[in-house]
Amino acid sequence: MPLAKRIIPCLDVTDGRVVKGVNFVGLRDAGDPVEIAKKYDDQGADELTFLDITASSDNRDLILHVIEAVASQVFIPLTVGGGVRKVEDVRRLLNAGADKVSINTTAVTNPEIVEAAAAKFGSQAIVVAIDAKAVDADNSRWEIFTHGGRKPTGLDAVEWARKMQQLGAGEILLTSMDRDGTKIGFNLPLTRAVSDAVDIPVIASGGVGNLQHLVDGVTQGHASAVLAASIFHFGEYTVRQAKEAMRAAGIEVRL
């Protein structure tokens, strides 16, 4: 039987707490990162992703303590992203216990960081996060946006994903920017276009509101993994329920 498709709960962390917002505004407190991580681990999460959205640079190091604490108690892969600007930031997060570090805005402004980090730590440790949204009416062309979705870059998402693979990215975390927090499902044509364009795994993110959306991300979006936050944080569904739904749809999962 084949490799399992992965379900990855995502924890947005600011100042050491997990939060969830809609379209990057209106943050709500969702709890303590270690407690939440342990809960998902117990439910059978395949990995965990932490996105540090701390606004103040004064509090940036809090994420290192969060990762250290989680990595000492939870023995599944951990990815950390948010605010990664230098190869040194990657090193510090890996040393704190992260298995992979996700690079977003800086990959756009300074693509060499992807190459340098992959050369230094291995492609398996480097995820490139791509935030994209449709820039045409029929949802067939997608552009990269940075700075929490506010800043257009003019870069084509599919081309960009290919370029990141060439530079050494081991995985793509693809967020449907126009769907994030909306609960109407992934942007499936975008997800499929990127997944089919690269050889490395693609994690679909942004817009999950129910379990069918997770199924669609794999079957229609061709994603290797699906990431969701609020449906898990607020107790609508457990990770186990999500996996059962995927298995019922004929998708290979770890249960």
Place this chain on the structure above:
Amino acid sequence: MQKIAIVDYGMGNLHSVTKAFELVADGRAQVELTADPAVVAAADKVVFPGQGAMPDCMRHLEESGLKAEVLKAAGEKPFFGICVGAQLLFERSEEGPTDSLGVFKGQVVRFPPDRMIDADGNKLKVPHMGWNEMFIKHAHPLWAGIPDGERFYFVHSYHFAPADDVAVIESAYPYRFAAAVARDNIFAIQCHPEKSHRAGLQLLQNFVNWDGKA
């Protein structure tokens, strides 16, 4: 109390490996992350991890001055290779021209692009990343309590191709490949038991309890 040395030659994040061994040792073994050949020499058991590109790992191992002690340990005490640490035990790798340790006969090969198609005709991603099934080929004491077909976490683009019959566990992507090899006092695994939840911790605990006899 028995001492378990985790060899730190500057390749990768060893936080999780160390924490996982500390958890399963539960005070019954002293777990030490070390770059000191003398500590490796004095240890009862040795864990040899590794991440990143195999030629870089080999170069770091040589520069660290730990190579001779690692080879000596592989020859005489319970020895646990993980990921690239396990790959280094073979003779060479397609990842680079460097000779590796040659403890096991055979090569480390890349998943060949022309074979990365599943039964439904879909293209398979490389690296092989995620949870895949582990099938017992030859029973081994370190696999005690782990069901046949249990899933472990992998992330790799290269895998062992042993020349001898040393594979004890196989996985499939899409073809069967050796996921763990063993001989006498050595057990080496391609995936990441320290990231493989309860089954992975069971394997590490079995190593803590192991007398080094296959």
